[in-house]
Amino acid sequence: TQLLEQSPQFLSIQEGENLTVYCNSSSVFSSLQWYRQEPGEGPVLLVTVVTGGEVKKLKRLTFQFGDARKDSSLHITAAQPGDTGLYLCAGAINFGNEKLTFGTGTRLTIIP
Amino acid sequence: EPEVTQTPSHQVTQMGQEVILRCVPISNHLYFYWYRQILGQKVEFLVSFYNNEISEKSEIFDDQFSVERPDGSNFTLKIRSTKLEDSAMYFCASSEVSGGIGAQFFGPGTRLTVL
Numbered sequence: 001t002q003l004l005e006q007s008p009q010f011l012s013i014q015e016g017e018n019l020t021v022y023c024n025s026s027s028v029f030s031s032l033q034w035y036r037q038e039p040g041e042g043p044v045l046l047v048t049v050v051t052g053g054e055v056k057k058l059k060r061l062t063f064q065f066g067d068a069r070k071d072s073s074l075h076i077t078a079a080q081p082g083d084t085g086l087y088l089c090a091g092a093i094n095f096g097n098e099k100l101t102f103g104t105g106t107r108l109t110i111i112p
Numbered sequence: 113e114p115e116v117t118q119t120p121s122h123q124v125t126q127m128g129q130e131v132i133l134r135c136v137p138i139s140n141h142l143y144f145y146w147y148r149q150i151l152g153q154k155v156e157f158l159v160s161f162y163n164n165e166i167s168e169k170s171e172i173f174d175d176q177f178s179v180e181r182p183d184g185s186n187f188t189l190k191i192r193s194t195k196l197e198d199s200a201m202y203f204c205a206s207s208e209v210s211g212g213i214g215a216q217f218f219g220p221g222t223r224l225t226v227l
Contacts, residue, residue, distance in 0.1 A: 033215060040201075040221075041220055041221065042116075042203050042218035042219050042220045043155065044218070045215050045216070045217055045218070048214075048215045088155065090155070090216075098143055098145065098167060098168060098207070099160060099168055099170070100145075100147075100155075102147075102154050102155040102156070104154060105154070
């Protein structure tokens with residue numbers, strides 16, 4: 001069973017601060033996706049990373065895939081109240097294996 | 113922007129009844145999935161579907177569950193005899209290529225409540 005552990009589980013910071021959330025596993029993933037989920041809604045895709053060491057930027061969000069493809073991080077610069085939400089990582093084990101294994105999630109609250 | 117749609121948004125049913133959850137994947141996508149999320153828990157994979165057949169299913173997806181692509185646009189999940197523990201959000205997703213390479217796009221979900 002592949003597990004993705006996210007940390008921290010909860011994070012509450014002031015507007016304007018920077019933060020990093022982590023997604024870790026003992027398994028190697030062929031790709032990893034980050035989603036954001038609002039209450040009662042479906043996960044919304046933010047980014048997909050597929051290469052070890054890959055870094056992708058989406059405005060103030062920076063995503064990194066670990067060199068060994070077992071972990072990933074999401075860094076937010078100058079957090080804004082609109083960043084508040086549940087952030088999920090999800091990985092696929094093998095190319096051609098279509099199942100996504102979801103992480104436990106980080107619930108982020110940005111205080112104005 | 114293309115999106116995955118799901119109907120109904122909320123379904124309430126009695127235990128033992130059959131339900132059909134409907135999804136319209138993104139039109140040029142070839143791979144389709146169902147996931148579920150019990151309240152307060154992780155999103156869990158149920159089944160993947162490609163070329164009119166199941167390509168992978170989880171332990172959750174037992175004989176009470178079935179999927180179908182009855183026409184060129186709809187993708188359905190049927191639960192034959194619902195149990196209380198089937199109460200959850202059910203999400204449909206689709207991807208243009210195999211999920212390990214491509215990205216899976218999720219619908220807004222159907223909240224199933226079994227009484």
